[in-house]
Amino acid sequence: MDDELRADVKQPESALDEVEPGPVEAGDEELLSELREMFDRVKQEIGRVIVGQETVVDTVLIAMMIGGHVLLEGVPGLGKTLLVRTLSQVMNMSFSRIQFTPDLMPSDITGTNMLVETAGGGRAFQFRPGPVFANIVLADEINRATPKTQSALLEAMQEGSVTVFGERHVLSQPFLVMATENPLELEGTYPLPEAQLDRFMFKVNVGYPSLGEMTTILRRTTEGADISVRQVMDGPTLLRLRQILLRTPVSIPVYNYASRVILATHPESDEATDLVKKYVRFGVSPRGAQAMVLGGKVRAVLSGRHYVSYLDLNDVALTALRHRVILNYEAEADGVTPDAVIQNVLEEVRKRGEKRFGRVI
Amino acid sequence: MDHPQLAWHRQAIRRKMFRLKFRFRLLLFMESVLLGLTAVLSVSAAVVLVGKLVYLPAELRSSDTLMTAVEFVVFASLVWTLVRPVSDLELASFIDREIGQPGRVESAVDFLRRPDEIDPLYLGPFLKSTVGILNSTPDGQIIGIQLPRLWRYTVLALAILIAIELFVPVARLVSEDQDPFLLRDMQRLSRELEGTLLRATRDQSVSEEDKELFEKARELSRRMDAKTIDPSYLQDELLRLTRGIGERSDRLRSSNDQLLAELLEEIERLRQEQESKGVQNAALKRALDEMAQKTRDLQELAAQQRLRTAQELTEAVQQLLSVSEDQLSQEDKELIERLVSEMQSQLQQDQDLNRVSEVAERSLNALRKDSIQDLMYRGRDQLSEQAMEFLRSQRALQQGGNYYEPDGQSEGSFQIGMMEGIGVGSGSQGEGDPTEGGGYYGSITDDENGQMSIPSEGIGSGVGGDLFGSPSSPVEGYRTYVDHRLPGEGSELDLTFSTVLGSPAGGEVRAVAPGEIEGSFGEAYEGQIPEGEYPERYKQIISDYFDGLR
Numbered sequence: 001m002d003d004e005l006r007a008d009v010k011q012p013e014s015a016l017d018e019v020e021p022g023p024v025e026a027g028d029e030e031l032l033s034e035l036r037e038m039f040d041r042v043k044q045e046i047g048r049v050i051v052g053q054e055t056v057v058d059t060v061l062i063a064m065m066i067g068g069h070v071l072l073e074g075v076p077g078l079g080k081t082l083l084v085r086t087l088s089q090v091m092n093m094s095f096s097r098i099q100f101t102p103d104l105m106p107s108d109i110t111g112t113n114m115l116v117e118t119a120g121g122g123r124a125f126q127f128r129p130g131p132v133f134a135n136i137v138l139a140d141e142i143n144r145a146t147p148k149t150q151s152a153l154l155e156a157m158q159e160g161s162v163t164v165f166g167e168r169h170v171l172s173q174p175f176l177v178m179a180t181e182n183p184l185e186l187e188g189t190y191p192l193p194e195a196q197l198d199r200f201m202f203k204v205n206v207g208y209p210s211l212g213e214m215t216t217i218l219r220r221t222t223e224g225a226d227i228s229v230r231q232v233m234d235g236p237t238l239l240r241l242r243q244i245l246l247r248t249p250v251s252i253p254v255y256n257y258a259s260r261v262i263l264a265t266h267p268e269s270d271e272a273t274d275l276v277k278k279y280v281r282f283g284v285s286p287r288g289a290q291a292m293v294l295g296g297k298v299r300a301v302l303s304g305r306h307y308v309s310y311l312d313l314n315d316v317a318l319t320a321l322r323h324r325v326i327l328n329y330e331a332e333a334d335g336v337t338p339d340a341v342i343q344n345v346l347e348e349v350r351k352r353g354e355k356r357f358g359r360v361i
Numbered sequence: 362m363d364h365p366q367l368a369w370h371r372q373a374i375r376r377k378m379f380r381l382k383f384r385f386r387l388l389l390f391m392e393s394v395l396l397g398l399t400a401v402l403s404v405s406a407a408v409v410l411v412g413k414l415v416y417l418p419a420e421l422r423s424s425d426t427l428m429t430a431v432e433f434v435v436f437a438s439l440v441w442t443l444v445r446p447v448s449d450l451e452l453a454s455f456i457d458r459e460i461g462q463p464g465r466v467e468s469a470v471d472f473l474r475r476p477d478e479i480d481p482l483y484l485g486p487f488l489k490s491t492v493g494i495l496n497s498t499p500d501g502q503i504i505g506i507q508l509p510r511l512w513r514y515t516v517l518a519l520a521i522l523i524a525i526e527l528f529v530p531v532a533r534l535v536s537e538d539q540d541p542f543l544l545r546d547m548q549r550l551s552r553e554l555e556g557t558l559l560r561a562t563r564d565q566s567v568s569e570e571d572k573e574l575f576e577k578a579r580e581l582s583r584r585m586d587a588k589t590i591d592p593s594y595l596q597d598e599l600l601r602l603t604r605g606i607g608e609r610s611d612r613l614r615s616s617n618d619q620l621l622a623e624l625l626e627e628i629e630r631l632r633q634e635q636e637s638k639g640v641q642n643a644a645l646k647r648a649l650d651e652m653a654q655k656t657r658d659l660q661e662l663a664a665q666q667r668l669r670t671a672q673e674l675t676e677a678v679q680q681l682l683s684v685s686e687d688q689l690s691q692e693d694k695e696l697i698e699r700l701v702s703e704m705q706s707q708l709q710q711d712q713d714l715n716r717v718s719e720v721a722e723r724s725l726n727a728l729r730k731d732s733i734q735d736l737m738y739r740g741r742d743q744l745s746e747q748a749m750e751f752l753r754s755q756r757a758l759q760q761g762g763n764y765y766e767p768d769g770q771s772e773g774s775f776q777i778g779m780m781e782g783i784g785v786g787s788g789s790q791g792e793g794d795p796t797e798g799g800g801y802y803g804s805i806t807d808d809e810n811g812q813m814s815i816p817s818e819g820i821g822s823g824v825g826g827d828l829f830g831s832p833s834s835p836v837e838g839y840r841t842y843v844d845h846r847l848p849g850e851g852s853e854l855d856l857t858f859s860t861v862l863g864s865p866a867g868g869e870v871r872a873v874a875p876g877e878i879e880g881s882f883g884e885a886y887e888g889q890i891p892e893g894e895y896p897e898r899y900k901q902i903i904s905d906y907f908d909g910l911r
Contacts, residue, residue: 251464253464253467307469
């Protein structure tokens with residue numbers, strides 16, 4: 001019965017003690033302990049401009065820290081662009097905004113080679129970087145451009161580089177794409193293809209402000225006050241923090257949990273829930289699990305913990321998975337949303353986890 | 362993280378988990394017991410509910426079965442709890458939930474298995490904080506020994522069981538006549554009663570008291586052979602012996618009667634229980650009849666045993682008398698003969714009393730049969746008359762007369778054959794008018810006017826009765842006993858006419874010469890009634906009688 005434990009107790013410690021723990025880089029512990037404080041300072045500075053939207057801000061910051069891209073969905077006028085701009089100012093990183101329109105060309109995003117005169121009087125092609133060459137890129141109303149133009153962001157988002165006329169140009173790090181889309185005006189839009197949606201780590205639904213937040217917004221924006229933000233972090237610090245965050249340990253059971261959640265969204269899987277089998281056409285790709293785990297790591301560290309909990313994964317599950325669940329027509333007819341499907345999956349997986357141990361105590 | 366720290370943290374976590382694993386198994390045991398009890402109670406409730414609708418075997422309904430199931434559940438839970446594997450990760454997951462930090466101890470267990478893969482930046486602080494939490498939290502606070510939440514379902518199942526038992530009315534959906542379980546249960550109960558009575562009868566017959574009486578008789582014989590006995594002493598001893606026989610007979614009789622009464626009471630209780638359920642159950646009735654039949658058999662067995670014992674005692678005294686004849690004076694011989702006669706009288710009394718018990722049993726059977734089958738046919742008055750007649754006969758016997766004079770008819774002793782199912786009684790010794798039959802309950806009297814009364818249980822004729830027709834009949838001048846019985850439903854009437862007196866009656870007609878019975882106890886008088894000479898009138902009476910029974 002307790003053989004496993006007794007064997008462990010009697011076992012000499014040599015097997016595990018011989019393992020030499022890896023060296024800790026100087027300053028990492030201090031930086032790790034300061035991470036939460038830095039995160040709070042960034043939030044505080046953003047909060048001076050952006051009223052409310054704490055969940056949106058948190059999600060955007062988490063994605064930025066771990067190196068993911070964010071798709072913001074919301075009606076115009078909710079401060080999406082202002083949020084991204086403010087974030088770039090607080091982080092002291094370059095910022096560019098691309099307003100996506102139907103006639104926007106890929107080269108308008110990536111840049112193009114231009115024929116220029118050389119110093120010797122000759123002429124040569126010189127690469128003129130597009131707006132994608134910035135630390136923070138705001139792709140405003142991304143669904144208004146053609147798929148060809150939208151796909152111009154694919155390589156940049158995934159590889160951190162663009163290829164123009166066969167020449168690969170590496171983007172500067174950190175690189176963060178913030179895309180917005182309007183869920184209302186769908187006429188004349190081109191829904192993002194699944195491949196591109198999958199490149200976004202999180203999809204955030206930006207909602208309306210509350211009464212108090214609205215009042216604060218009115219006071220701040222109609223009284224001519226000059227609101228400026230301070231720079232509290234820079235790109236290199238962010239990159240170093242990202243490395244530390246990536247080393248946050250995750251236990252095998254937590255990895256298994258993430259995997260079970262992802263498999264449960266696949267209608268053809270044995271793990272699929274009844275709701276998934278009925279309403280889901282395509283489930284979540286492995287990138288969804290990656291997004292959950294990476295987001296969970298940041299949340300764990302921000303919570304002051306040195307391990308990733310199931311709750312950390314649950315906290316980021318909706319934003320990490322909702323744009324990766326492709327529903328069928330029946331779901332649309334029945335008004336079932338991806339969020340409802342994901343909530344169902346999380347609940348079912350939790351119950352199965354308890355059943356797995358056979359406990360009802 | 363250096364090695365000593367890692368080893369210390371690992372040991373601290375394992376020690377804590379070792380203690381918590383014991384508590385975890387205890388909780389598992391409690392949970393499995395409650396789960397099993399809930400299942401048992403639910404099944405019991407279902408069984409009780411089904412038992413209200415259809416008959417279920419007694420072993421399925423008994424509390425012993427329930428207790429056996431409960432014991433099995435507890436034992437199985439204990440075994441399962443001991444042999445069930447509890448992994449460290451499973452226990453860690455449970456601890457995490459209890460301390461409200463999902464994934465903490467579980468991660469610690471996992472990280473300790475592969476510390477080289479974990480960044481030291483995180484591993485050290487993580488293990489330190491985890492050990493701190495575990496050590497600062499008492500075991501009872503992490504895994505408290507409390508009743509699992511499942512107890513609510515257990516109580517609910519118990520409440521449902523009690524509610525069904527108490528408040529759900531019996532509503533048989535399936536006729537019990539078709540129910541094999543019911544019949545089987547009744548047969549089993551009948552067999553148990555039979556076994557009990559057999560043992561009781563056997564125990565009585567071999568009592569120490571019997572041995573003592575026999576031993577005393579032998580001792581007397583030996584002393585008379587040795588001519589060392591004093592006649593006055595012999596008289597005292599014989600008197601004592603006689604009294605012993607009488608007392609023993611009384612006890613045997615009362616014991617036997619009590620046994621019979623208890624059995625009949627039990628049968629009656631069973632019948633009332635079934636009738637209270639509003640079910641006319643032919644299967645049950647057959648089973649009860651079978652039990653009553655068994656009782657009669659046992660009664661007969663007991664009576665035979667008593668008879669045999671008394672005969673042996675009588676023989677012993679007779680032997681005593683014969684052996685010492687030449688050594689005793691005439692006065693002593695007369696005294697001994699008187700004593701022997703008294704013992705025989707006692708023996709006769711035993712037989713008579715025993716037969717009264719049989720009459721009682723038959724009366725009960727008759728009452729029951731009539732009440733069930735043909736109340737309309739026979740009428741309550743006749744039944745009441747039978748009961749009163751029985752009571753009168755019993756009262757007369759209790760008064761010590763040992764004789765019964767039915768309705769002022771002529772005095773006569775009576776004999777009742779031990780019959781299977783239906784007995785016969787008749788006056789045995791009428792000295793008066795031949796038309797005044799000495800028969801009592803169970804006999805047919807035929808007067809000169811040809812009027813007959815038909816008993817419920819037997820047919821017989823009085824002394825000199827012309828039941829068999831004209832005086833020129835071959836049986837003229839004989840007292841006639843007619844025993845009969847129904848072999849079974851739909852069978853032909855089986856009347857076997859033979860004339861062997863004292864043989865086990867099994868459906869014979871016995872013809873005994875008047876005046877031959879008295880003083881000829883133990884002797885046989887044989888006479889033959891030629892077949893084919895039975896008057897048609899007699900056959901009609903028999904036929905009508907059995908039609909009435911049906």
